[in-house]
Amino acid sequence: MTAIRKLPPLGALRAFEAAARHLSFQKAAQELAVSPTAVSHQLRLLEATLGLSLFHRHVRRVSLTQAGERLYPVLRDGFDDFARAITDLAPQSEVRAVTVTATTLFTARRLIPALNAFQAQWPQITLRLHASDATVDLSRDTADLAVRYGPGPFADLVSEPLCQERFGIVCSPALGIQGPADLQAVTLIHSEWQRRDWQPDWARWLAAAGITGMNAEAGLRFTDENHAIQAAIAGQGVAIASLVLVEDELSRGVLVHPFGPVVEGHSYHLLATEEGAARADVQAARQWLKSVAVP
Structure with missing residues (x-):
């Protein structure tokens, strides 16, 4: 006779897996269509059930404890297996999604x-x-194509570069920023990346510009880069942003790039497995992605 499994509530496990994957309670809440408070409650329940702390809770971010790092990949792989099995059970249509x-x-x-x-x-x-x-992980059938930012290499995947990233300062034209001296009187807007070593933050930009005497840590901080861009559009300060990804706002004049320098970043790459890259529908999606990647 099979022993009864002693497992924490499924909702708490789902909340932990999403929060651990995003390293953000807010983004986990958005994915699960619940409030951040509900996610926090589920995580507290899971930690109480296990008698372990799963997250280090910092001021503006979270990170996994040693116990959380052990639990996360097990749950991630388990939920992926559930999703794959359920997909395999469903009737197969003639049209395969990409x-x-x-x-x-x-x-x-x-x-x-x-x-x-x-x-x-x-x-x-x-x-x-x-x-x-x-x-x-494209090999687990979670996705057919990936757009990744970084230096590579990307082992066991078909890879081609899409575009080179470029970063510079952007702000609302209403601020009237014209030169480096004007930065002393405005708020610096920051966004926080998961990979801080890849981020062109204010300290790096000021060093590249040869500007000294400014506090590179002062100003507004956002965990979501899109929110930082919206704050710049609203005239709340000056942000360092991807000039590739705000090209529409620059062309419409709601943002301006008043002066340099421009800091080059890594490239975006288009990735697929060898099996996936051979599919006609994936090839169509690759063609579309290459056409929309560059402004």
């Missing part, structure tokens, strides 16, 4: 505005967008 995973900002700024063009050209293909700053 899932594209990309960073949250790239999805919002490049992919969503171009969806109509994809649907007009390939109405027979169902396209799914998976926005996440976490790396998705």
Whole structure:
């Protein structure tokens, strides 16, 4: 006779897996369509049930404890297996969907505005967008294509560069910023990346500009880069942003790039497995992605 499994509540496990994947209670709440308070409650319940702390709770971010790091990959793989098994049970339609995973900002700024063009050209293909700053394992069938930012290499994947990232200061034209001296009188807007070593933050930009005597840590901080851009549009300060991903705002004049320097970042890469890259529907999605990646 099989022993009864002693497991914590499923809702608490789902909340932990999402929060651990995003390293953000807020983003986990958005994914699960609940409030951040509800996510926090579920995590407290799980920690109480296990008698262990799963997260280090910092002022503006969270990180996994040693126990959390052990539990996360087990739950992630388990939920992936559940999803795959349920998908395999469902009746297979003639049209196979293509899932594209990309960073949250790239999805919002490049992919969503171009969806109509994809649907007009390939109405027979169902396209799914998976926005996440976490790396998705394409070999586990979670997604068919990935747009990743970074230096590579990308082992066991078909890879091609999409575009080179470029960063510079942006702000509302209403601020009247014209030169470095004007920065002394405005608020600096910061966003926090998961990979801080890849981020062109204010300290790096000021060093590249040869500007001294400014507090590079002062100002407004956002955990979501899109919110930092919206704050700049609203005239709340000056942000360092991707000039590639705010090209629309720059062309419409709601943001300006008043002066340099421009800091080069890594490239965006388009990735697929060898098996996936051979599919006709994935090739169509790759063609679309290459057309919308560069302004």
